[in-house]
Amino acid sequence: MKRAPAVISTSVVLFGIWLSLTLSADSQEIALGVVVSLITAVATHGALTGDLSRLLKPRKCLATIEYVFFFLGQMIKANIDVFFRIFRPVIPIKPGIVKAKLTLKSERAKAIVANSITLTPGTITIDIIGDEIFVHWVFLPDGDVHIKTQSMVDSFAVRLENIFE
Amino acid sequence: MNISLLAAASIGTGVMMLVAAVAALVVKKLISAIIIVGFVSLSASVLFLLMDAPDVAITEASIGAAISTVIFLWGRGKIGGEE
């Protein structure tokens, strides 16, 4: 059973989702929830979360919490940025698509980086081809855009490397 | 108080829905029409919820949001060409 840790962590997460859906502590609800989340987790081979057991180590857990707070801070910054941009009479834009290297291996980490970049200031992920990530800037930074983009991508990638590797 | 807010919501949603329905029929590209019909289905779901019919709203949302859109997109892809 190579997939056992992934199936177990997925069924735990699915059971949490079930509890917040039903909002009740009735014994029948809980029994049905256990059965349904186990069946769904086995049928999907535990694809929802993958293996979560490494998060039990304190160091990785701290890294995850740090990433979440870093991400929330960036997201609020992004919204302040968008907010003050769109209320101007003339919207200041200087768009461009810039590529950067992405050294992460796992698909999950790549998807998380891409989604985080989409939700943070001034940037949207357009595509990932191989190990290159293409980022759209609403206002290109001054100086060498490639270096700036690379450092922006790395600020996420380094933090995720702590969690995933 | 609540009922006048709900009345305002139903009038606003209804107006948007009718405008969108006309737009779906007069807009040039078929793909745009399909996108706008997705919006009509969304407003229908809101109206069902305002009419105290959550079961119908949930069904309309689950059918109209994805499934019927995909059916029309598939047909558009098979026929090809513009109007």
Next chain:
Amino acid sequence: MSFISILAHGLTGLGALVLFASGLGVFRMPDVFNKMHAGTKATTLGSVLFLVGLGLFEPSWMPKLLLIVLFIVLTNPVSSHALARAAHNEPSEKPDNLIIDDLADSKGGGQ
């Protein structure tokens, strides 16, 4: 007025304001990628703030609202990314105001 109540009012009002800003952004921005900037970031944070604020008014609703928030945060950037890729791949949809376009260069070089 307790602290929780003030926080709930603040979050809900701020969330509604950000949602309004996202609508305005989608209306005003000139091309599709820039519309996406307003349509993704602002709706995500707006929904998060608004739903959490409403959850503070009714604490028993909080788990379900957090579930909606979780789904929105997970799915919204994905659909946005897929649309951005489609807009770049389709020649008739692609905006022409890009100053640098590495993606088109790398596609052109690859062929």
Next chain:
Amino acid sequence: MTAETMFYWSLAVTALGLVLIGIWGVLTKKNILRIALAFTLADTGVNLILVWSGFLPGRSAPIVDSSVTSMVDPLPQALVLTSIVIGVAVAALFVVVGVLAARKSGSADVRRMKELRW
């Protein structure tokens, strides 16, 4: 005019308007898929009318719990519930037959489809 009557009648006007727009689209449009879209619009409008016929403003949804005293009519809602799912199956059939006819006649224009002449 009170808010309650405005609420009630605005829903009816929306539903009827949607049905009429759908019928207009079915009658005047030429692309077969556009006709299918107009058909689903009319379908949605009919569903809205049916639910509206059982709606009474100021009452709550027909799910019994301790706080509920009066409810709207559950019967039209039950009819519409099945009608929506049937509607999407019929729309799928419409689209598939339309695609087949368009491929046979070489165009999506209904005026060119000789099999559909009447």
Next chain:
Amino acid sequence: MIRTIVGLIIVLALSAIVISSISDYSVPSQLLGAGRFYTERGVDDTGSVNLVTAVVVAYRGLDTLGEVVVLFCASTAVVLILTLIPIGANPTPPSSIVAFTAGVLPGAIVLFGIYIITHGHLSPGGGFPGGAVVASAFLLVMLGSNTIPGKSKFLASIESLAGLTFGLLGFWGMLTLGQFLNNLVLPAGSPGRILSAGIIPIISLAIGAKVASELSGIFASYRKAGGEE
């Protein structure tokens, strides 16, 4: 042009007829007839808290069986006609993020669909919307890959099993209580729990499985219909 004008005239005439027929209609103040009966007796008769599900599955269960048959006919016709239409050549592959999401999220969506199906008698939902949600999870898998997920034989057997369950439960009611699809062959239980309301949860599961497998069957045959173009 003539089409537009004639269409407008017909629509205006229709709207005049409709407006004149409802002009003396007033807002009703209370429920009458069947609606009143269902709201007053529904919970005691069926044990289902959600009265819409009570009407769909228990009071008008036979009609629902007929509607499921209509759905079956429509989807079979779609799948049959689809074998006449060739599939397109070389669709663009999805980006890695979309493919990853399509591999990850279906589990959660299926769980959500099962929640809607099994809580049909307690909260908004039931077999029809829940089945549509499960079919949407299948659709997500299809959008994120260029292969056909699942086996249609599996889908077909699920569908037949669901139909069989529906029919057999109906006949059970006929044998024991003398009425096709009588709800109370199982105890009504205490309203508000999962295992209550007689056969409503089981019928909901059957409807959900049937709707999900039929809609998924339509999507699956979009991908493998006919041969290459």
Next chain:
Amino acid sequence: MSNTFLIIIFVLIGGGLFLSFLRLIIGRKATDRAVALDTTTLISTGFLVLVAFLQGRSLLLDVALVYSVLSFLGVLAIARYLDGGLK
């Protein structure tokens, strides 16, 4: 929640909905409309939750939940179509 505050929230959300709706109708390009549809569905999810809040019944939240999940699928399907992936 006071009435004034409720009206302010209502006007803000309705205004955002209306502006993105205008972009959906005006459009110009199909992807513009798709982005507007994405925004509209998310704002309406907030609106559905607000309606459930006004009615005071947590059961109605299921509708918002279904809508937030499935509108994502609809937009994804449109994006895959425009990308050439639905042939």
